Amino acid sequence: MSIERSIAIFSPGLLGGSLVKTIQQRIPGMEIRVWARREDAVQEVRRELPAVIASTDVAETIRGVSLAVLCMPIQHMPDIARQIASCELADDLIVTDVGSVKGSVVAALEPIFAGTNAAFLGSHPMAGSQRTGLAHASGDLFHRAACLLTPTASTQREHLDRLRAFWIKLGCRVREMSPQEHDHCVARISHLPHSMAVLTTLAALSEDAGVLDSSAGGFRDTTRVAGGDPAMWAGILMQNRTEVMAALQDASAVMRELLEMLQSMDEEALRRFLTQAKALRDLLPAV
């Protein structure tokens, strides 16, 4: 498996910064470049991530690298992808991303690179935090995380193999699925929990946030991700809206079942319902 000789990371937030730190730990000697939109972000990268080449210049950042990773919010990816596609690119360049939605992202980005030397192939490392920004970046973020690769009919086997090798090197468990399978799966395992954490927070606290004074670990954990970045998550939920709405409709149907059991005081049915949920939740191995 060829090892990437150099990497260009576009946008140094939590994920971009964590990528840099992880590569520095696990692939020492690999050349790392970071592009940021604003000059002050470039200065922050130079301060926080020594040994990285940082610039606001897309052409300079992409020149000669074998791998580029787009780490900005998904709604900004097509614009940067077009800028990259207009530059001089290495023959073996793979462009990937770390976006949480794949159907819309792959449909937008794959054609942009179709007429170039480079190829686009989507990645989604299942790693993140309610905290954002380079200041929270960590070299452990990808450790044992699932990374979902979303090849299409146009994807070359060699590119898929190289990208898989890269993420494995960073400590990920790599899975392959179509962009559509990805969006269905991630709606259930990530976008639904995020939405439910938001709904729980609003229903619990909107009337009187004073109840927080009595809160314990259950509220803290169940709602943690509701502290995530609103602009980023508005983009994610909207771009995956069909699958997210289907998952929320399912949750709504299950909520009606629960309300009926409470209404009819059917404690036996409620116990079976909670037992079914526990059996499913217990499938998740303890950390």
Added chain:
Amino acid sequence: MSIERSIAIFSPGLLGGSLVKTIQQRIPGMEIRVWARREDAVQEVRRELPAVIASTDVAETIRGVSLAVLCMPIQHMPDIARQIASCELADDLIVTDVGSVKGSVVAALEPIFAGTNAAFLGSHPMAGSQRTGLAHASGDLFHRAACLLTPTASTQREHLDRLRAFWIKLGCRVREMSPQEHDHCVARISHLPHSMAVLTTLAALSEDAGVLDSSAGGFRDTTRVAGGDPAMWAGILMQNRTEVMAALQDASAVMRELLEMLQSMDEEALRRFLTQAKALRDLLPAV
């Protein structure tokens, strides 16, 4: 403030066992007795909690103690309370509990002790775990936890003061409220999050639990409490059903708002919605 001279703990599960360990750390020298229904549970207590007097005999356990704490599931409390009330009791005995519902528990237990030397006063330490049983008991469980005391018009000031002093000694932040205020507050901050974790688990995994292979910290935390004991939680949700149903109806209304924003592709409204949730969630201090 008078210090309790001795304590009787009824049922040595996660909470009862953690009470023993915390008292041993923080009130050394206090006599501790533990009652368990079954002889094998008594043997386990003798093995796991040395220096504790364990018995299946209610009269022997309660004789002469100044404080009794009921730690069994709430639906079993009235039966044990009646057994205790029929025994010879110390003049200064306070009986309390650690149940998650207070309206129904206080209404059932306060009258049982009205004709005795003893007085009942409800407690609810906001501490627990999805794990149950003595094996998971911990001397840290109550550290900085809120403990909600629920006096009524019949409660004597001296009893309230003594019980408050006891929980503070164990490391709790004590709050007082009526049983009705308690049930409203706890429905929002504990029973709603628990229900939403259950709904999220069922909606995410019922169709295909294989999506768990792609899960990350968001799913893990949002659904953690769904691994809790089904029989215990069926009792809690059912006994607090009016308040739980009201909280679920609110969550259902907020879910309809979210679905409408997704349906109409109103990303700006979605961002405001997520911003409002984040602002509320950020009120919770970081641990």
